Amino acid sequence: MPLLETLPVGVDTAQWPVWSTTARLVVTDPSTLPTARLLVEGELRAVELACSRFREDSELRRVRLAGGRPVRVSALLAELIRAALDAAERSDGDLDPTVGTALCDLGYDKTFSELPVRSAPMRLVVAPAPGWRQVMLDGRDLTVPPGVLLDLGATAKAYTADRCARLVAERCDTGVLVSLGGDIATAGPAPEGGWQVLVQDGPAEPPSQVALTAGTALATSSTISRRWHTDGRSLHHILDPRTCQPAAPVWRTVSVAAPRCLYANTLTTASLIRGHGAPDWLRSLGVPARLVAANGEVLTMGGWPA
Template sequence: MTTHTPAPTPAPAQVGFPALGTTAALLVTEPDALPAAEAELRAELDAVDRACSRFRPDSELSRVNVAAGAETEVGGYFAEALEAALRAARLTGGVVDPTVGSAVIALGYDRTFASVRPDDARPVPVGRPAPGWRRIVFDPRTRRLCLPAGTRLDLGATAKALVADRAARLAAEATGCGVLVSLGGDLATAGPAPEGGWRIALADDHARPAPEGGAAVAVTGGALATSGIRVRAWRRGGRVLHHIVDPATGEPAVPAWRTVTVAAATCVDANAVSTAAIVLGERAPDWLRGTALPARLTGLDGRVVRLGGWPPDSHAPAPAPAPAPAPPGSRSPDLGGPR
């Protein structure tokens, strides 16, 4: 990341459309490369939807959850997504845990977020700790998996970050130009960045390309991920709930930060660390210092904490053109899970 405001350069070609319950944005440094890069991104989004969606009864994740307690063989894409989730669990000491699926469902996030009741009168069930990622038996070589009986996986957070990483890399390989993929709060880059870097605005919900003012950074490589408690929140039984679950309690993490943005070599790692920071709450700054990753935390009162060399805020330039609207009839799958 750089601390200066990049000099004006021709705006990258871009396209945007609904995906995974949020907005996908694709930017490329060469306009002629946009169709090929978009094809790579859409193929990845389709693959992760079929493999990892909590809301498709025909997804591989649904099949795996139904088979909990028995050994089953999983496909290559699902195996990669599961390995990413297990890596996130190892990196965070289990603060991010893919076995929170039952807890997320119990809280009311049991359907695509657009369909979640914004104000549910039912009482909030008593939280139960997640079964724990260490109880998952998985052999990456044979792709044989056995979940503890009664366990439900939720791969939403890490699977979305994995798509950003994979799509950016594959699009850059296919086109030979610089690529940025943004999926809500998850951004990954590959190939040569534009002069001055990719301009990224930091907002109260997530980081995004094509800034519209406010705090901004320039990214020349790697990835950013933002996790927060405001975008996916609802009321139930008189309580305000959000979607980032503490696996130790089965309850939404106690709010301490509106958003946490982390920079890392991969979006999977950045997402794991930003999500963990939300769960850790007031303990997050000390833990983040141990990771040595650049991070920016915004408190509930608006105070900003910068760690790991995160630069002082600069201001984004004038708005860039908005992403193109989704084509008629396009689907917007939602994996579920935190962001």
């Protein structure tokens, strides 16, 4: 996951656990840090209550009980659903929010920190995803096929990083970096020399240090993190919606820099699913990207480091 390598002089930071990962907040004006943290924590709570598939009281879980009938949802959940559907369209269906039921069937039915190291026997053959085009959003009226549990894990974290960075920059009048696991968003002025970020998904993985300019985002998706074991098989959370099985581990990690974290994360996750076809696709988009193959070889393109 990307990490802030060094703190430039004059900035301040806060860090805390959230969503089975780590939230990190960095501001260029240290006097704004307490207010900025309150803003970010409030946004994280609101997003969790809106779209967690692990909380029985989340709005998303209540939508499932509608049995296919339209439900009027909050403005926040509508935004999160719209972001997921836009990502599905951008990726030609590689990111599909209707894989939630399949993830549960494969054993990912609790927040990751609560999963046992080795789960009890589960079904490894799961039903195909209904497909994102079956999800209808008309303003704030959401219709989900009967029995379908949506999973916004592929987009909600990146969307929230973007949202938090903009909010802090606007409310606190400061430069800010928000990191939620592998998703980084920045807003406002950057420190001198840019935001120095170390891209490394684990201590044994090949590192790359990049300097993010003001307003640049960075996302990293991985097939080596968020793994669990079922019936002697090691699984990861990036599902190919066409098979509802974990994507083949052609790439250990993929990182992309872009103006928005949501867009960057859409590309990194889709690249893991596309496997060998990912490099040509990313080159056609002209984005700075870094791919680490299953054997540890590193491929960069588009002017990486960003």
